[in-house]
Amino acid sequence: MKKLILLxxxxxxxxxxxxxxxxxxxxxxxxxxxxYGHTGYESITTNGVTESSYNGGSFSPIFLFKHSDRLMFExxxxxxxxxxxxxxxxxxxxxxxxxxxxxxxxxxKFLLPFGTFMERLHxxxxxxxxxxxxxxxxxxxxxxxxxxxxxxxxxRMGASTVNYSVYxxxxxxxxxxxxxxxxxxxxxxxxxxxxxxxxxxxxxxxxLLPFSDSSTEIGFSVYxxxKVGDTxxxxxxxxxxLYALDFSFVKQIPSLGGTFDVKSQYNHSKIDNxxxxxxxxxxxxxxxxxxNESHSFYAQISYRPSMSGNDFVRKLEFVSRYSKLKxxxxxxxxxxxxxxxxxxxxxxSWRSLIKLNYQNISGTGGxxxxxxxxxxxxxIHWAIGF
Amino acid sequence: xxxxxxxxxxxVVIGIxxxxxxxSCSTEQITAYKNRSGAQLWGENCVRCHNxxxxxxxxxxxxxxxxxxxxxxxxxxxxxxxxxxxFIRSAN
Numbered sequence: 001m002k003k004l005i006l007l008x009x010x011x012x013x014x015x016x017x018x019x020x021x022x023x024x025x026x027x028x029x030x031x032x033x034x035x036y037g038h039t040g041y042e043s044i045t046t047n048g049v050t051e052s053s054y055n056g057g058s059f060s061p062i063f064l065f066k067h068s069d070r071l072m073f074e075x076x077x078x079x080x081x082x083x084x085x086x087x088x089x090x091x092x093x094x095x096x097x098x099x100x101x102x103x104x105x106x107x108x109k110f111l112l113p114f115g116t117f118m119e120r121l122h123x124x125x126x127x128x129x130x131x132x133x134x135x136x137x138x139x140x141x142x143x144x145x146x147x148x149x150x151x152x153x154x155x156r157m158g159a160s161t162v163n164y165s166v167y168x169x170x171x172x173x174x175x176x177x178x179x180x181x182x183x184x185x186x187x188x189x190x191x192x193x194x195x196x197x198x199x200x201x202x203x204x205x206x207x208l209l210p211f212s213d214s215s216t217e218i219g220f221s222v223y224x225x226x227k228v229g230d231t232x233x234x235x236x237x238x239x240x241x242l243y244a245l246d247f248s249f250v251k252q253i254p255s256l257g258g259t260f261d262v263k264s265q266y267n268h269s270k271i272d273n274x275x276x277x278x279x280x281x282x283x284x285x286x287x288x289x290x291x292n293e294s295h296s297f298y299a300q301i302s303y304r305p306s307m308s309g310n311d312f313v314r315k316l317e318f319v320s321r322y323s324k325l326k327x328x329x330x331x332x333x334x335x336x337x338x339x340x341x342x343x344x345x346x347x348x349s350w351r352s353l354i355k356l357n358y359q360n361i362s363g364t365g366g367x368x369x370x371x372x373x374x375x376x377x378x379x380i381h382w383a384i385g386f
Numbered sequence: 387x388x389x390x391x392x393x394x395x396x397x398v399v400i401g402i403x404x405x406x407x408x409x410s411c412s413t414e415q416i417t418a419y420k421n422r423s424g425a426q427l428w429g430e431n432c433v434r435c436h437n438x439x440x441x442x443x444x445x446x447x448x449x450x451x452x453x454x455x456x457x458x459x460x461x462x463x464x465x466x467x468x469x470x471x472x473f474i475r476s477a478n
Contacts, residue, residue: 026447034452066451074455098454101464120459126436154461159415163461207461212419214430220399243395250433259433350437385436 028068035061035076038124040355040381047374055381056081058124060091070098092145106150109193113152113165113205114221115244115265117298118144125385128261128302130355131377133323134339135267135296141327142244142267142296143190143223146170148200161209170194171201171225174235174271177278183332185276186292188228188240188269197236199227207246215251220244228271238272258305269294278332290330298323298339304347317345317353327365337363337373351385424473427466435460441478449474 039057043050058080065073074096078089094108111119117136121127122144135141146169154163172188173196175181203223210216221244229235249262271292280286302319323339343357357379364372422430432438444452449471457467 026450030447030451032448032451064451064455066454069450069454072451072454072458096458098458104458106458120435152458152461154463154466156419156463156465158411159419161463161466165461212415212422214427214434217434218399218402220396222396245395245399248434261433347437350439350443 028066030064030066032064032066033061034064034386035059036123036125036383036385038130038381038383040130040379042130042377042379044375044377047372060123072096102155103151103153106152107148109145109147110150110167111145112143112167112169112203112223114143114203114223114242115205115246115267116207116217116219116248116263117246117265118142121263123385124381124383125351125353127383128300128317128319128345128355129321129341129343129359130357130379130381131341131359133265133296133298133300133321134325134337134361135298135323139184139187139333140296141188141242141269141294141325142265143172143188143203143242146190146201147193159212161214163207163209164204165206166202166204168200168202170196171199172228172240173230174228174238176229176233176235177276182278185278185288186271186290186328186331187333188271197227197229197231199225201225201240203242205244213251215249217246217248219246221246235274238274240269240271242267242269244268252306254307256303257307258303261302261304262300264297264299266297267295276332288331290328290334292328292331294325294327296323296325302345315347317347319343319345333365335363335365335373337361337365353383355379355381355383357381422469424469424471425477428470428473431460431462431466431470441474443478445478446475449478 037059040055043052062076075093076091094110148169150167152165173192175184175187177185205221207219223242246265252259276288300321304317308314321341327335339361341359359377361375
């Protein structure tokens with residue numbers, strides 16, 4: 001009997017140790033939550049009227065599910081308090097499968113590689129500035145995400161690295177006088193989650209890192225569709241053609257004692273012309289006829305004295321940005337604006353920073369603005385990636 | 387006309403890319419590329435967008451997930467991704 005009990009005990013202990021070992025053995029399937037968030041204070045004076053407020057911040061969780069070494073699902077949500085309201089955004093949700101060394105397929109809602117800003121640089125802990133450059137985000141002219149399928153990859157060519165992406169998505173819709181914001185008639189609506197006209201958009205980007213140290217990248221992106229309006233509407237067969245050029249240079253330069261980071265992107269958008277009839281006041285109509293062409297540009301440079309012997313100085317970063325947005329003259333969303341921003345960042349860790357920033361945007365027009373526009377803003381943001 | 391304009395810009399860009407690529411085909415450049423260590427690739431590629439993370443920030447299992455995610459997001463080559471992951475695993 002004692003032998004039996006001893007055998008059972010040894011068996012249980014052995015099973016327990018084995019089970020314990022299994023608990024610590026990593027599985028092929030992994031689930032992670034990562035993401036980023038920010039909070040801060042903003043004081044913005046627009047045409048002489050000042051609004052100051054603590055910024056409730058944002059929380060952007062990213063869920064990663066690695067099914068195997070080739071198959072992965074990623075999704076990002078965005079929770080943001082804006083003007084006292086909680087806005088919830090659905091940034092992307094896509095499945096990715098590595099086909100071979102040179103090709104990966106993605107399907108779902110994904111960030112579009114139209115240039116690099118929206119796909120790579122917009123998260124608050126990555127973006128050196130507290131705001132996006134002109135031309136991006138709400139009322140921007142560059143697409144941020146789309147629903148569809150994409151093939152992407154990278155390969156070596158000599159001592160260069162070439163990366164590429166080609167995709168097909170539902171494409172943009174067109175804001176019309178019958179829409180929610182008639183004043184924006186003629187703008188593309190990139191938040192078009194269903195295909196409104198049985199015509200997909202096609203696009204792609206090719207990037208080249210010409211030097212072996214990956215310090216420099218130049219890219220060219222296109223995005224095109226031959227229908228943007230709703231099926232059956234007079235806008236159905238309007239075409240839209242967009243392209244972007246992007247540049248990046250990041251390198252530690254010992255003779256200057258630190259790291260330089262230069263980023264730049266030019267966006268161009270052309271939509272076929274048509275007359276938009278807007279109801280200015282009840283019963284009073286106005287025809288808006290304009291050349292529907294827009295462009296935007298930004299250039300940003302930052303310097304971090306990463307080779308300084310002083311720990312505090314090493315964590316500082318000086319940054320400045322210029323951006324410009326020009327939308328069609330004669331349209332309801334006509335704007336011609338320039339932005340100059342200067343900032344000082346302090347890196348608490350590799351993924352958390354405090355940004356102190358001054359920003360001036362001046363020009364004419366813009367959303368809900370008639371005539372001149374002058375805005376001065378002071379921002380203090382604290383961002384963290386996790 | 388607009389199609390010609392876009393193709394014209396594309397031709398100029400492809401020309402520049404080709405010239406830069408040909409320049410990179412020298413034996414010294416190719417050797418420098420092939421000899422790049424995982425630590426160098428980690429330092430050079432992460433900072434293209436954000437600061438290079440400390441290898442100690444995550445364990446090997448987490449790095450496998452992050453590595454796959456970043457390989458696709460940052461368009462790293464298969465060889466670059468493997469070298470970077472091997473370095474991180476050896477350094478964390």
